[in-house]
Amino acid sequence: MDIPLPSRSALKAQAKRLRAAITTNGTPFSHAQALEAVAHQWGARDWNTLSARAQDDAQPGYHPGQRVTGRYLGHRFAATIRAARLMPGGRHALTLRFDEAIDVVTSPHFSAFRRQVNCIVNMQGVSPRATSDGQPHVRINDAWSGA
DSSP, X not given: OOOOOOOHHHHXXXXXXXXXXXXXXXXXXXXXXXXXXXXXXXXXXXXHXXXXXXXXXXOSSOOTTOEEEEEETTEEEEXXXXXXXXXXXXXXXXXXXXXXXXXXXXXXXXXXXXXXXXXXXXXXXXXXXXXXXXXBSEEETTOTTOO
């Protein structure tokens, strides 16, 4: 069974604890030596190799596979985020895949159902684009920001 590799900062913290444990016994042990020892424990030939394989800490935000609920053009939805990209200013470009198709037309004469949409939302999960009555196109209820 493979153990998932921790984040880069978790590996650095492991090296720091290792160094502290060894130096309390009076044995000189540098931080570089601790990093190399941790790399060997994880099966890498050196720290640079391990560091390249490790991921950065998870950044707050949206990510593919995340479940969200909210409103799209006034209709309630539950969806899975298919794609997410962080944009300047803390905005996120998202592709939402709705669990059930949403009728995006208000006319009683015809319908146009959408199952997937692309949108941009701010850090509160609200799109800057709005309908003619001022309602945001997208409002995500359970945004990562807690708003």
